[in-house]
Amino acid sequence: MVAGVGNIYACEALHRSGISPRRLALNVWGSRAERLAEAVKTVLTEAIAAGGSSLRDHRQVSGELGYFQHTFRVYDRAGEGCPTPECGGTVKRLVQSGRSTFYCPRCQR
Numbered sequence: 001m002v003a004g005v006g007n008i009y010a011c012e013a014l015h016r017s018g019i020s021p022r023r024l025a026l027n028v029w030g031s032r033a034e035r036l037a038e039a040v041k042t043v044l045t046e047a048i049a050a051g052g053s054s055l056r057d058h059r060q061v062s063g064e065l066g067y068f069q070h071t072f073r074v075y076d077r078a079g080e081g082c083p084t085p086e087c088g089g090t091v092k093r094l095v096q097s098g099r100s101t102f103y104c105p106r107c108q109r
């Protein structure tokens, strides 16, 4: 669980840091927690630079659509190949607390 980040960005940050969304938060510590904290910062910085993610009705203050959704690695990509080089896994969808979570079971542990 990544509190307060938002489902899309939590999925993307977990994939980048190689952490399974099934892993309990109490088991994310040490170097794993450091990787996750870095990934959250990177994903949010990239998303802000891209103007956010327009899935339904999000728009920037200017009225323009965001375009970070085009760079999602796992979010809404169930059935597609994992984008991590040489992983060879397939992105899966998992429902947790009524929300869809997307992850690669091969490289996210």
Ligand SMILES: [Zn+2]
Residues within 6 Å of the ligand: 082, 083, 084, 087, 088, 089, 090, 104, 105, 106, 107, 108
């Ligand atoms: Zn993978």
